[in-house]
Structures are given as structure tokens and as C-alpha cells.
Amino acid sequence: MNAVPSSSAAREASISFGYRPVVHASWIRRFIPSSSISKADQVPANSTPSASMRMKPVCSSYFPKVLTMRELPILFSAPMVHAILEGRKTVTRRVVKPTYQSIEERDDGSLWPWREDLNRATDYWYPCPYGAPGDRLWVRETFALEHDVEGGEPPHADGRPVRRRPDDDVDGLLPLWTQAHYRATDPAPDLCCDRPSCAQCRDHDTGPHWRPAIHMPRWASRITLEVTAVRVERLQGITAEQAIAEGMVSHLREHDAVVDLRQQFADLWDGLAKPGTTWADNPWVWCIEFRLVEVPRADQA
Numbered sequence: 001m002n003a004v005p006s007s008s009a010a011r012e013a014s015i016s017f018g019y020r021p022v023v024h025a026s027w028i029r030r031f032i033p034s035s036s037i038s039k040a041d042q043v044p045a046n047s048t049p050s051a052s053m054r055m056k057p058v059c060s061s062y063f064p065k066v067l068t069m070r071e072l073p074i075l076f077s078a079p080m081v082h083a084i085l086e087g088r089k090t091v092t093r094r095v096v097k098p099t100y101q102s103i104e105e106r107d108d109g110s111l112w113p114w115r116e117d118l119n120r121a122t123d124y125w126y127p128c129p130y131g132a133p134g135d136r137l138w139v140r141e142t143f144a145l146e147h148d149v150e151g152g153e154p155p156h157a158d159g160r161p162v163r164r165r166p167d168d169d170v171d172g173l174l175p176l177w178t179q180a181h182y183r184a185t186d187p188a189p190d191l192c193c194d195r196p197s198c199a200q201c202r203d204h205d206t207g208p209h210w211r212p213a214i215h216m217p218r219w220a221s222r223i224t225l226e227v228t229a230v231r232v233e234r235l236q237g238i239t240a241e242q243a244i245a246e247g248m249v250s251h252l253r254e255h256d257a258v259v260d261l262r263q264q265f266a267d268l269w270d271g272l273a274k275p276g277t278t279w280a281d282n283p284w285v286w287c288i289e290f291r292l293v294e295v296p297r298a299d300q301a
Contacts, residue, residue: 074130074137074225075213077272078184081141083247084223084292085185091245093269095277096232096284100126103232103284111232113284130288131227137290139223140216142183144209146191147175154179155189160222180220183210225290236282238265245289 074092076084083089096103100113106125113126131137146155154162154177163178181189188208198209238246243261248268250260266279277283 070131070135071218072129072131072135072137073140073216073218073221075140078142079268080247081139081182081184081223084139084225087292088249089245089247090291091242091287091289093235093238093246093285093287094130095274096286098276098283113232128230128286128288130230130286133227133229135227136293137225137227137288138218138221139225140213140221141223142210142213143216143220144181144183144189144191144211145178145220146181146189147178151176153177156181156186161219163219180216180222181208182222183208224293226293227288227290229287229289231287232284233287234282235269235279235285238262242287 076092080089080092096113100115102114103111104114106112115124115126116122117124148154156179160180160182165174165176188210191207191209193209240258240261243265246265248261248264250257250264252260270278273279
């Protein structure tokens with residue numbers, strides 16, 4: 001069993017929730033030694049928590065439960081997938097939603113999206129939607145699925161995910177196997193489908209049948225990243241070193257290289273940006289640093 005944190009450690013951990021936790025005495029007696037928490041954090045034992053108190057989640061740091069690592073999806077274009085696989089890309093920038101009230105300075109001096117929590121008369125710091133250090137991101141990229149109902153083996157034997165027919169499918173209603181092709185690295189496959197509305201099959205009989213990255217299922221993802229750091233800054237605050245970490249490459253020298261790297265990133269950003277979030281708009285962005293995780297992938301049933 002994990003050690004119970006001190007009241008000061010628990011109080012610090014509650015910052016991520018944006019408010020001070022309320023702990024009822026009955027919960028304290030059950031989970032936490034009386035010496036581990038101050039009286040200021042307790043509700044009298046003979047009282048009944050009010051409705052507002054019951055609705056306030058208790059910070060998990062008070063309990064002997066370890067917060068689990070999260071897995072979140074993230075989309076990358078084909079050039080960025082190449083850069084990740086080659087080890088050239090170790091950070092990505094994503095727009096901070098403008099619905100957040102403002103960007104303010106935290107106690108540690110870092111900038112972060114903030115709003116005032118009027119219900120609790122305190123500050124609320126928005127969590128990053130792309131995770132925190134220790135969380136994992138599974139990459140969605142443009143793909144196509146190939147399957148076989150008659151026999152044979154999948155076309156790729158490079159360790160990429162394969163979904164096999166489950167053993168309880170005795171009637172053979174599902175394919176023997178299904179495997180993904182990835183547009184970033186694979187030649188276009190020659191596939192056909194049985195959808196009457198498929199324009200590709202109607203016009204060309206067969207084709208690659210590429211699907212947008214947003215539709216990639218979890219089992220078909222081949223790249224998993226671990227978040228190592230998260231910060232918030234202006235888009236145009238990117239340095240030449242950070243542009244390199246974004247996957248940019250320049251063969252120029254000194255000042256010309258700095259200008260070239262930043263311009264490359266600006267052009268790449270504008271090619272994908274929505275109105276109001278272009279390089280010229282200079283929006284606030286999440287800067288998510290990560291490392292590539294080697295995850296052994298067994299056949300998926």
C-alpha cells in the first residue's frame with residue numbers, strides 16, 4: 001500500500017483540481033490516520049455534508065489510490081509522422097482554445113489558461129487537453145484497412161498491429177485478419193470494398209481507400225508517445241532550437257538558418273491552421289514535449 005501523503009502534500013496536489021478539497025471526518029477515519037490531516041480540512045464528525053460539499057470531488061491524493069496514466073489520441077500529418085519515426089520531432093504545438101478566459105502566471109512563474117471559479121471563490125487552472133507529463137498519446141494518421149476472409153497472411157510483417165478473428169466467431173462472420181496501411185510510409189494499396197456508395201470502387205474498381213486520421217481506431221495506431229513536459233506560450237515565441245525539435249531542417253548557417261527554420265514552421269502551421277489561429281494571429285499554444293515509446297504490439301483479437 002502506498003504511503004499516505006501529509007496534509008501539506010495533499011493540499012499541494014489539490015491545486016490541479018482548482019480548489020481546496022473538502023474531507024468528511026468519516027472518510028478520514030476510514031482511509032487516513034488522524035495525524036495526517038489538519039483540522040482545517042475536516043468537517044465535524046457528527047455533521048452531515050451539505051449538498052454543495054457532496055458535489056465537491058475529494059482530491060485523490062488523500063487516498064491510497066494512485067492516479068493512473070491516461071492515453072489520449074492526437075492527430076499528425078504525414079510529414080510529421082515521418083519526423084517522429086526518424087527521431088527529429090520531439091515537440092508539438094496545439095492551439096489553446098480561445099474560450100479560456102485568460103492566460104495568467106502561476107506560482108512557479110509559468111503561464112497557464114485560467115479563469116475565476118465563482119462557485120468556490122478561487123482560481124481554476126485548466127488542465128491541458130493533451131495530457132500531463134507521464135500520460136501517453138497514441139497517434140492517429142491517414143490510413144486504410146485491408147482484411148481477408150478466405151486465408152493467407154497480412155501483407156506487412158513489420159510488427160504493426162493486426163486484428164485477428166476472435167475464437168468465438170465460429171460462423172466466420174468477421175475477417176480472418178485486418179491490418180492497416182499508413183499513407184505516410186506505405187505505397188498506396190489496391191483495395192476494393194462492398195459499400196454501394198463508394199465512389200472509388202464505382203469509378204476505378206479498386207483503389208487505396210485512404211481514410212482521414214480522425215477515424216483511426218486505437219488498435220490500428222502504430223505510434224505511442226509519452227508526454228515529458230507541457231507549457232504555454234505564444235506561437236511566434238518559437239526559437240530555432242524549438243523549430244528543429246518540431247521537425248524542421250535547414251542547411252543554412254547562423255542568422256539565415258534561424259530565419260529559415262522559423263519560416264518553415266510558419267509555412268507548415270499556416271497550411272493547417274484554421275481562421276484566427278494563423279502565424280500572423282500569433283495565438284497562445286500548448287507546447288507538448290514527448291518521447292517515442294517502443295510498445296510491443298501483439299495481434300489484436
